[in-house]
Amino acid sequence: NAGVMQNPRHLVRRRGQEARLRCSPMKGHSHVYWYRQLPEEGLKFMVYLQKENIIDESGMPKERFSAEFPKEGPSILRIQQVVRGDSAAYFCASSPTAFEGYTFGSGTRLTVV
Amino acid sequence: QQQVKQSPQSLIVQKGGISIINCAYENTAFDYFPWYQQFPGKGPALLIAIRPDVSEKKEGRFTISFNKSAKQFSLHIMDSQPGDSATYFCAARDRGKLIFGQGTELSVKP
Numbered sequence: 001n002a003g004v005m006q007n008p009r010h011l012v013r014r015r016g017q018e019a020r021l022r023c024s025p026m027k028g029h030s031h032v033y034w035y036r037q038l039p040e041e042g043l044k045f046m047v048y049l050q051k052e053n054i055i056d057e058s059g060m061p062k063e064r065f066s067a068e069f070p071k072e073g074p075s076i077l078r079i080q081q082v083v084r085g086d087s088a089a090y091f092c093a094s095s096p097t098a099f100e101g102y103t104f105g106s107g108t109r110l111t112v113v
Numbered sequence: 114q115q116q117v118k119q120s121p122q123s124l125i126v127q128k129g130g131i132s133i134i135n136c137a138y139e140n141t142a143f144d145y146f147p148w149y150q151q152f153p154g155k156g157p158a159l160l161i162a163i164r165p166d167v168s169e170k171k172e173g174r175f176t177i178s179f180n181k182s183a184k185q186f187s188l189h190i191m192d193s194q195p196g197d198s199a200t201y202f203c204a205a206r207d208r209g210k211l212i213f214g215q216g217t218e219l220s221v222k223p
Contacts, residue, residue, distance in 0.1 A: 004156075031209065033210060033211070035213075041215070041216075042119075042202060042213045042214060042215045042216050043157065043202065043211075043213040044213075045210050045211070045212065045213075048209055048210045055209060056208070056209065056210055091156055091157070098208070098209035099145075101145075101147055101159050101162055102147075102159070102211060103159070104149075104156035104157045104158070105156050106155060106156045107155075107156050
């Protein structure tokens with residue numbers, strides 16, 4: 001049973017470009033969560049999704065960031081017009097229900113140059 | 114009220130010693146309290162978790178102590194080993210999402 005798969009592992013974008021981060025949850029998991037981790041800092045909640053629904057996006061910046069989890073395929077975190085401050089590690093986690101523990105992926109490390 | 118405060122920020126322990134990391138929270142709606150371990154360049158991995166109706170949970174060398182009235186919980190690592198050197202995060206769950214503490218960087222010296 002494969003874990004949470006995130007790709008790419010590393011992503012380099014120039015300022016102003018778009019970044020697309022993908023997350024395939026564990027088999028049987030329909031709840032997906034995105035977190036951002038800056039160097040030497042903790043994990044900041046961004047968004048919580050269930051299939052085709054955004055449950056909680058209280059941690060998402062109001063502009064440039066969006067997330068989806070379609071009926072088929074991976075969850076996507078999209079960052080438009082990236083800026084240097086977006087450079088961070090982005091982690092996705094999944095769980096089978098809202099009442100069980102998360103399993104995290106290995107993350108995507110985004111560098112904006 | 115959504116914060117989880119974790120201390121210390123860093124911790125150095127001798128091999129064989131006990132590592133203790135503490136967390137405190139305010140939101141009484143939190144219903145699940147996990148601890149995660151993270152190695153450099155890796156994603157966090159679930160170590161052990163507790164629900165608020167239990168005061169202690171032990172799994173191997175790892176123990177969570179939970180004090181509901183004080184709104185505090187702690188992780189104890191017995192017989193700490195160099196391989197335990199990592200960053201540890203406490204967390205608390207509110208309506209599905211986990212709120213994380215700032216992390217504790219543990220270094221176990223041989």
